[in-house]
Amino acid sequence: MPRRTTADPTFDDLHRREVIWLKCKCGKETCFRPHDLIGRHGITLRTRIFALQDRFRCKVKNCGARPERIWLDKWRD
Numbered sequence: 001m002p003r004r005t006t007a008d009p010t011f012d013d014l015h016r017r018e019v020i021w022l023k024c025k026c027g028k029e030t031c032f033r034p035h036d037l038i039g040r041h042g043i044t045l046r047t048r049i050f051a052l053q054d055r056f057r058c059k060v061k062n063c064g065a066r067p068e069r070i071w072l073d074k075w076r077d
């Protein structure tokens, strides 16, 4: 598997089986597969993963905060 060369990857840099986790300060954790996000929320292959911080709000009622943490993980079946 090729090593990632940037600490600020774009969607295009993600491996096929990587997923994106967002964690809110309220404790809510949400997992996305990159291909489920591309084409939505103005996201393209060139969007930087950590730019999601500015594009997402927590879905928990009465929360609506921006993600506090974003990280990548391997998809687990």
Ligand SMILES: [Zn+2]
Pocket (backbone or CB within 6 Å): 024, 025, 026, 027, 028, 058, 059, 060, 063, 064, 065
């Ligand atoms: Zn929240």
